[in-house]
Amino acid sequence: MGRLITITGVSGAGKTTFAQRLGEITGLPVFAEQHNERPFHANAANGVSVLANQIDYLMYRSEQERDIRRLEKGGIIDGGMETDYHIFSKLFHQRELLSQPEFDLCTRFFTLIRSLLPPPEIIICLLIPIDVAAHRYQLRNRKVEIARMDDLQLQQSLLDCWLGNEEVNRIIRIDASTDDILYSSAIEQVMDSLDQPDE
Numbered sequence: 001m002g003r004l005i006t007i008t009g010v011s012g013a014g015k016t017t018f019a020q021r022l023g024e025i026t027g028l029p030v031f032a033e034q035h036n037e038r039p040f041h042a043n044a045a046n047g048v049s050v051l052a053n054q055i056d057y058l059m060y061r062s063e064q065e066r067d068i069r070r071l072e073k074g075g076i077i078d079g080g081m082e083t084d085y086h087i088f089s090k091l092f093h094q095r096e097l098l099s100q101p102e103f104d105l106c107t108r109f110f111t112l113i114r115s116l117l118p119p120p121e122i123i124i125c126l127l128i129p130i131d132v133a134a135h136r137y138q139l140r141n142r143k144v145e146i147a148r149m150d151d152l153q154l155q156q157s158l159l160d161c162w163l164g165n166e167e168v169n170r171i172i173r174i175d176a177s178t179d180d181i182l183y184s185s186a187i188e189q190v191m192d193s194l195d196q197p198d199e
Helices: 015-026 041-045 050-069 081-094 100-116 130-140 149-163 184-194
Strands: 004-008 075-078 122-127 171-175
Touching: 004 015, 004 050, 004 081, 015 075, 015 122, 015 184, 041 050, 050 075, 050 081, 050 100, 081 100, 081 149, 122 149, 122 184, 130 149, 171 184
Parallel strands: 004 075, 004 122, 122 171
Antiparallel strands: none
16 A cells, blocks of 8 residues: 655645655655636635535545555645645634534544545645745735635644644654745655655
8 A cells, every 4th residue: 555645734835846846856646736626616715615615625635545545655645635624624614614514524524534544654744934824825826715815824723733633753844934946955854754664
């Protein structure tokens, strides 16, 4: 069964860029978010179909994980099921875009899928100051955004809460605050960790 590496961080941290760069270096396939292809994403940005959007993302991520597990060497996922649940589902619940029963449904779905698929072996967390994330958020200029720039502090709190309950040895924390588009030193740090045998 292939190893699952997930890249996480707040919006604007550089998850997609980092995942692509790590994929280039390791030769592992990268499984991206593909916002434009998701059927409910545009509506959810306007506060409509938010539950359908979250269930779709959780389902889509579980399908990506299933495909990664079928690969001999595994793969890299940009964001991932934990990010979509622990950060974004909880964020939308706190913003009242998901009612309590709707959030409970997301929780049931996430818990069921995670009981059927093993969690990622490696979680790479991109650390970035909120002001730098806000600047990058503005620069990326995506056509559709559900998460807002003023959500970044709450995203960070949700990220910290999630990772605080994870096994420390599965987490690689990377300083992503510099503008090194090749992530030279960060990639070297990750490669050293990937070379360590699984316990």
